[in-house]
Structure formats: C-alpha cells, structure tokens
Amino acid sequence: xxxxxxxxxxxxxxxxxxxxxxxxxxxxxxxxxxxxxxxxxxxxxxxxxxxxxxxxxxxxxxxxxxxxxxxxxxxxxxxxxxxxxxxxxxxxxxxxxxxxxxxxxxxxxxxxxxxxxxxxxxxxxxxxxxxxxxxxxxxxxxxxxxxxxxxxxxxxxxxxxxxxxxxxxxxxxxxxxxxxxxxxxxxxxxxxxxxxxxxxxxxxxxxxxxxxxxxxxxxxxxxxxxxxxxxxxxxxxxxxxxxxxxxxxxxxxxxxxxxxxxxxxxxxxxxxxxxxxxxxxxxxxxxxxxxxxxxxxxxxxxxxxx
Amino acid sequence: xxxxxxxxxxxxxxxxxxxxxxxxxxxxxxxxxxxxxxxxxxxxxxxxxxxxxxxxxxxxxxxxxxxxxxxxxxxxxxxxxxxxxxxxxxxxxxxxxxxxxxxxxxxxxxxxxxxxxxxxxxxxxxxxxxxxxxxxxxxxxxxxxxxxxxxxxxxxxxxxxxxxxxxxxxxxxxxxxxxxxxxxxxxxxxxxxxxxxxxxxxxxxxxxxxxxxxxxxxxxxxxxxxxxxxxxxxxxxxxxxxxxxxxxxxxxxxxxxxxxxxxxxxxx
Numbered sequence: 001x002x003x004x005x006x007x008x009x010x011x012x013x014x015x016x017x018x019x020x021x022x023x024x025x026x027x028x029x030x031x032x033x034x035x036x037x038x039x040x041x042x043x044x045x046x047x048x049x050x051x052x053x054x055x056x057x058x059x060x061x062x063x064x065x066x067x068x069x070x071x072x073x074x075x076x077x078x079x080x081x082x083x084x085x086x087x088x089x090x091x092x093x094x095x096x097x098x099x100x101x102x103x104x105x106x107x108x109x110x111x112x113x114x115x116x117x118x119x120x121x122x123x124x125x126x127x128x129x130x131x132x133x134x135x136x137x138x139x140x141x142x143x144x145x146x147x148x149x150x151x152x153x154x155x156x157x158x159x160x161x162x163x164x165x166x167x168x169x170x171x172x173x174x175x176x177x178x179x180x181x182x183x184x185x186x187x188x189x190x191x192x193x194x195x196x197x198x199x200x201x202x203x204x205x206x207x208x209x210x211x212x213x214x215x216x217x218x219x220x221x222x223x224x225x226x227x228x229x230x231x232x233x234x235x236x237x238x239x240x241x242x243x244x245x246x247x248x249x250x251x252x253x254x255x256x257x258x259x260x261x262x263x264x265x266x267x268x269x270x271x272x273x274x275x276x277x278x279x280x281x282x283x284x285x286x287x288x289x290x291x292x293x294x295x296x297x298x299x300x301x302x303x304x305x306x
Numbered sequence: 307x308x309x310x311x312x313x314x315x316x317x318x319x320x321x322x323x324x325x326x327x328x329x330x331x332x333x334x335x336x337x338x339x340x341x342x343x344x345x346x347x348x349x350x351x352x353x354x355x356x357x358x359x360x361x362x363x364x365x366x367x368x369x370x371x372x373x374x375x376x377x378x379x380x381x382x383x384x385x386x387x388x389x390x391x392x393x394x395x396x397x398x399x400x401x402x403x404x405x406x407x408x409x410x411x412x413x414x415x416x417x418x419x420x421x422x423x424x425x426x427x428x429x430x431x432x433x434x435x436x437x438x439x440x441x442x443x444x445x446x447x448x449x450x451x452x453x454x455x456x457x458x459x460x461x462x463x464x465x466x467x468x469x470x471x472x473x474x475x476x477x478x479x480x481x482x483x484x485x486x487x488x489x490x491x492x493x494x495x496x497x498x499x500x501x502x503x504x505x506x507x508x509x510x511x512x513x514x515x516x517x518x519x520x521x522x523x524x525x526x527x528x529x530x531x532x533x534x535x536x537x538x539x540x541x542x543x544x545x546x547x548x549x550x551x552x553x554x555x556x557x558x559x560x561x562x563x564x565x566x567x568x569x570x571x572x573x574x
C-alpha cells in the first residue's frame with residue numbers, strides 16, 4: 001500500500017516509511033538516543049530528496065522531544081534556566097542554518113554538504129560511543145563500578161568566558177556565552193542535517209560542561225523541542241520542504257518503535273547495546289562515505305531539492 | 307490535368323477520412339484524474355474511430371516543465387555537482403501507443419521516437435553559473451537531455467508501447483498509463499491514423515491531472531503561506547505525538563492494573 005507525499009511529490013510504500021521510523025525509534029528507545037541522525041540518511045537511501053528528508057525529520061522530532069520533555073520534567077531532570085540560555089543560541093543558529101541550506105541549494109551542492117557532514121558526525125559519534133562502551137565493558141569485567149559520572153566542572157576554556165551564572169538544578173557554574181555558542185552550533189546542525197542535535201549536545205553537556213547525565217538528557221530534550229519547532233517553521237517558510245505527511249508517518253513509526261525499544265532495553269545489558277549501536281552508526285557512516293567516493297550510477301541528478 | 311485529378315482524389319480521400327474520424331471524435335475517460343493521498347498511478351481509456359486498413363498511433367504529452375539538472379563530477383576524490391543547468395521545453399510525460407509494431411509505421415516516426423527526439427526537439431538548456439547564464443549548444447545540451455529522458459523513462463513517464471492499441475470493428479481502444487509522477491495540469495492526447503506511410507487522420511483530446519483533498523490543501527498552503535503551513539505541520543506533529551504517547555501510557559496502565567489484579571488474585 002502506497003501513500004502520496006504532497007511536498008516530495010512522490011509515492012512511497014507506507015510500510016517502508018512507517019518501518020524506517022519504527023526501526024530508528026526502536027533503536028533510539030533501545031539505546032537512549034534521539035535517532036534523528038540515523039533517520040535522515042535512511043530516508044535519503046529510500047529515495048526521499050535530501051532537502052525534504054532533513055526538513056520532515058526535524059518536524060517529527062518536535063513531537064518526540066515534547067513527549068520526552070514532559071516525562072523528564074516530571075522527574076525534575078529539566079534545567080529550564082540553562083536550557084533557555086542554550087535555546088537563545090539554538091534559535092539564532094537554526095535561522096542562520098536555514099539560510100545556509102538555501103544558499104547551498106542554489107549552489108547545487110546541498111546533497112554533498114549534507115552527506116559529508118553526516119559522514120564526519122557519524123564517524124566521531126560512532127568512534128566515541130564505541131570506545132566509551134568498550135571502556136565501560138572492561139570496567140564491568142574488572143569489577144569496577146562504571147562511573148558515568150561527569151568531570152568535576154566546565155573545562156578551562158569555558159571557565160574563562162564572561163557572564164558566568166550559577167544553575168541550581170544542575171548544580172554547576174558556567175558561562176552564558178559558552179552555552180549560547182553550544183546552542184548556536186546545535187541550531188545549525190539541526191537545520192543542515194535534520195537532527196535535533198541531542199547526539200552532539202549530550203556529550204558536550206556531560207563531558208565539557210560537567211552537567212549530571214540525567215539533567216543533561218532532560219535539558220537537552222527540552223531545548224530540542226524549540227530548536228526543532230524553529231527549524232520546522234523556517235524550513236516551511238524559506239525552503240518549502242516540510243512534508244507533513246512524511247513526518248506524521250515517521251512519527252507514528254518512531255513513537256511506537258521507541259516505546260517497544262525502551263521496554264526491551266530494560267532487559268538487556270547497556271554496555272553491549274551501546275557497542276552494537278556504535279557499530280550501526282559506523283556502518284551507516286561507511287555506506288554514506290562509499291556513496292561519496294564511488295562513481296554514481298548517473299552523472300546527472302535533479303537540482304533544487306525536489 | 308491528370309496530376310490535378312490525382313491531387314483532387316487524394317484530397318477528397320483525406321477529407322473523407324478526416325470527416326470519418328471526426329464523426330466519432332476521440333474520447334478519453336475519465337477526463338480528470340485526482341491526486342490524493344492514496345494516488346499511486348492510474349489509467350485512462352482512449353477510444354475513437356479507426357479508418358479501414360489504418361494503423362493507429364497515440365501520443366500522450368504533458369506541458370513542458372522547467373527542470374534544474376546538475377552534472378556530477380569528481381573533486382578531490384569526492385563526487386559532487388560541478389555543473390548546474392536548467393532544461394526548458396521538455397514535456398514531463400511523453401508516451402506513444404501503437405496498434406502494431408513500429409516497423410509498420412513510417413521511418414520518420416521511428417526516427418523521432420529513437421531516444422525520444424520528438425520530445426526534446428524544442429528543448430532549451432541553460433547553464434547557470436555565479437557569473438551568469440549561457441545557452442548550451444546542441445552538442446553540450448545532449449548529455450543533459452539524454453539523462454533527463456532516462457530519468458523520466460525509469461519512472462514510466464516516457465514510454466513506447468507497441469501493439470497496445472486494440473483495433474476492432476472500425477474503432478480503437480487504448481489504456482493510457484498515468485504514473486505517480488505525472489505533473490498536474492492538462493495532458494494532451496493526439497491520435498493519428500496511418501495508411502500507406504501517410505497520416506490520413508488526426509484527432510486531439512485531453513484529460514487533466516489535479517491534486518485533491520489533503521494533497522491539494524497541503525500543496526496550496528505550502529506554496530502560498532509557508533509560516534501557516536509550518537505552524538500546521540508543528541501542530542499536527544504535536545497532536546500525533548501526544549496521541550501515540552497517551553495511547554501507550556493508557557496501555558501501560560491497563561497492563562499494570564492487570565498485573566496488580568493478577569497478583570491480588572494469587573495472594574487470595
């Protein structure tokens with residue numbers, strides 16, 4: 001059974017899109033990460049134009065992150081003050097990133113930039129997660145308690161920046177400038193790659209800013225809500241690339257998948273799951289890198305996004 | 307005098323044939339195709355009169371569309387767009403249906419269909435660069451046109467169907483494919499009757515392809531009011547997310563209640 005995507009102007013099998021959302025949602029529920037950084041490349045592999053894939057993926061992240069924020073705020077894990085400051089940078093970065101997308105599309109190299117950015121990001125995230133989870137496995141075997149605890153505080157460069165503020169919920173003191181810069185980078189990534197930015201924000205919050213893991217997860221999801229709304233609005237206004245039918249299909253699949261994944265993850269060993277997930281991330285990276293260096297089947301591609 | 311008589315007879319024959327086919331004009335049904343959310347392609351049926359002993363050829367074309375096309379090249383080991391062009395004057399749909407093998411039709415027709423030259427005869431290919439635009443020569447434009455035609459062919463928008471027009475009792479019938487990627491608007495149908503290597507009759511008709519329902523609403527809204535469309539997209543996503551989240555929370559409560567009841571029953 002097929003469905004016609006009004007903005008992508010193509011018909012796709014419902015089960016394929018629902019299944020892609022479901023698989024990525026299942027993985028995100030299983031491994032505790034967003035999953036947007038996997039979904040966009042998968043949509044591109046399924047033939048959805050990159051510009052539509054990135055914009056529609058951001059649209060579906062809105063709902064997923066709202067639901068996550070509500071759950072985390074009930075547990076007191078959202079640092080609203082810290083999140084709002086990151087958000088200022090995120091909104092500026094998201095708007096700037098949308099303009100970058102428009103410029104790249106007029107130059108005709110948007111596909112290349114998105115794929116290259118993905119290869120680099122997936123490489124770093126995959127290697128980081130692989131090493132971290134292997135270390136955790138070794139520590140577990142040696143009988144040490146896996147820390148998961150954060151460094152004692154923000155690194156030296158962040159400590160030297162002005163406008164330092166105290167955040168009681170996270171119990172850290174940090175420069176507002178550093179937080180705005182972090183938000184700015186995340187906003188650009190969200191516009192360019194169709195991701196919420198959680199897979200970059202979390203390591204930065206935990207390892208660079210010294211925010212406790214649970215607070216970082218809750219606060220990260222809170223900021224992603226607004227970043228994703230901003231980018232969705234900007235993409236719809238500037239680029240006309242948000243396909244809401246595609247987004248809803250993905251959302252239904254990923255929401256159901258995430259619930260099932262979260263249930264199953266409770267019965268499995270976390271470190272082994274993270275190793276498996278990092279292998280998947282690296283495999284997607286290799287596939288995309290291969291597409292960039294291998295001669296394409298046709299030397300001509302449609303321009304202008306869709 | 308003999309030449310004049312021959313010409314007059316030929317003209318009368320042609321007029322008779324044209325009158326004959328015009329007397330029973332080519333018809334298409336349905337005359338309108340709606341593109342809704344469940345649209346995955348459709349068909350229309352074309353019928354008309356077939357002069358005795360003639361071969362029928364039906365040409366289906368859409369209006370020309372403007373298509374941006376990029377040429378990929380290798381730069382520093384990576385494949386990326388190295389040349390950007392815009393193609394104009396090429397229809398997005400070009401299909402030909404015949405009543406028998408193309409061998410039974412004039413050589414000129416076969417040549418026109420070879421590589422779909424007929425579809426690209428009015429094409430204009432403009433190279434777009436930061437410093438300006440330049441019309442490409444026929445030789446430079448050919449790879450772009452060949453590639454575009456190949457893309458359309460793979461999507462079923464361009465096709466030649468030999469022997470797919472049925473002729474019986476002086477009438478022809480053909481089922482015309484309307485693939486999912488067919489552009490909105492008027493689709494022209496030209497029916498030709500060939501006899502002795504000549505066109506002895508021609509009839510034209512058309513049908514329309516237009517989006518309906520949700521597809522139409524979303525397309526119009528996206529094209530005319532981006533901020534409102536963005537707001538609607540966000541609201542729909544939020545609503546769908548809440549529904550799924552609440553459904554699972556409800557299921558969890560039901561399962562928890564069931565387990566609690568079960569545990570209570572065991573305790574008793």
